[in-house]
Amino acid sequence: MIRVTRKLEFSAAHFYHNPKLSAEENRRIFGKCNNPHGHGHNYVLEVTVAGQPDPATGMLLDLKELKDILQREVAERMDHRHLNYEVPELAGKIPTCENIAAVIWQLLEPKIKTGKLDRVRVYESADLFADCTGETNGVHGGAHT
């Protein structure tokens, strides 16, 4: 099996606030990310597709096609947007890089027709990223289960 990864950068604003919690709890849990005026990041998205290359072309998938899918599904939705207000798929969710990765997975999975979506990685900064894969958390359990 071969994995092919395509990168996309996008810039967006967000802040963390859960309306079900008190102002004090929001500040305690989210710290400076709770600033209601928002702040922003240069996000880096890495999308990995896995599969067998077509023997006739030597390619797993047409990277131009993948680039177009990322442009349409992610850049047009999220680039230079406010993630709290302008992305319907994130409505009601805290726009953490975990949730952004999960939403992008859901957007891309049905669109990848050649090969299989293997991993969505969202860098919020060089020192922080979230990975979403097709496996289930249930296999390993987790603190929140």
Place this chain on the structure above:
Amino acid sequence: MKLSLTRRYHFAASHRLYSPAFTEGENNRLYGKCGNPYGHGHNYILEVTVSGPIDPETGMVANLGELDPFVEREIIEPFDHKYLNEQVDEFRASVPTSENVCREIYRRLKAFQAARLEKVRIEETSNNSFEFTSDCGEKRDTAR
């Protein structure tokens, strides 16, 4: 879907690769210039990966407000700007190769409660990196 969160940290430390279980000749052959008795150092990059479901209340796998101080207390404070051979107890009895450093960091971070520790990866230099995951197994009994 499986979600994981990876956070990168930085620490600088010195070490020397030398084992009293080997002769001088063997140490020289095994460790080369890393065995310099005065030691040498690196800017280590530490990557900590935790996994688990997204908490709907916070949108997070793990809150960095909990993970950062935990890693700071367990790893950065005891390792940063230290001589690993003499100032980290574990390496009084084992050679502080980056394999052993990686495993020791994993052992210390395993106590993190808020999410499952998935992987510890360290870069000793931009050319050398090491990973320890839960399936790497228990410590082997070796001369190192």
